[in-house]
Amino acid sequence: MKLNEKKEIKIQNLTKFYILVLLKSNKEVTGYYILKKLDEDLNKTASPTYVYGFLKSLKSERYIEDVPILKSKRKKGYRLTSLGKSFVDRIFIRFNNLIEVAIQSKLAICASCGVKLYENYHNEITNKKEMNFCCKHCAKAYKDSYNSN
Numbered sequence: 001m002k003l004n005e006k007k008e009i010k011i012q013n014l015t016k017f018y019i020l021v022l023l024k025s026n027k028e029v030t031g032y033y034i035l036k037k038l039d040e041d042l043n044k045t046a047s048p049t050y051v052y053g054f055l056k057s058l059k060s061e062r063y064i065e066d067v068p069i070l071k072s073k074r075k076k077g078y079r080l081t082s083l084g085k086s087f088v089d090r091i092f093i094r095f096n097n098l099i100e101v102a103i104q105s106k107l108a109i110c111a112s113c114g115v116k117l118y119e120n121y122h123n124e125i126t127n128k129k130e131m132n133f134c135c136k137h138c139a140k141a142y143k144d145s146y147n148s149n
């Protein structure tokens with residue numbers, strides 16, 4: 001761990017996150033490819049200014065480097081440096097943790113009384129949906145109220 005580490009680039013939206021995914025899953029990418037994939041995969045029309053601005057900030061941190069694309073002299077590609085790879089891995093782990101928290105918080109509440117569920121909760125199929133309850137009594141109460149409606 002470095003002592004005076006400066007603030008890391010913030011990845012606060014899906015567009016930036018997906019650009020990192022593209023950088024990680026391809027040997028090299030062009031700005032054009034990124035714009036095309038954002039549109040195709042996420043239905044997002046990102047502005048070239050935004051995408052190139054983000055690439056520029058990655059480059060100034062030495063997370064990516066230019067790769068000349070031979071087919072066209074005017075085109076430039078980018079690839080992750082080893083510094084960039086570990087940055088992307090850190091971001092992915094952070095997102096993975098966030099997603100796990102989001103999924104768990106969805107599951108871990110009694111559908112009847114709303115109490116938080118930790119481990120030994122009661123799981124039942126109610127009205128074809130798998131639901132979580134704190135106990136059998138809550139499951140019954142929930143079913144009773146559902147059926148009386």
Ligand SMILES: [Zn+2]
Pocket residue numbers: 110111112113114115133134135138
């Ligand atoms: Zn309950």
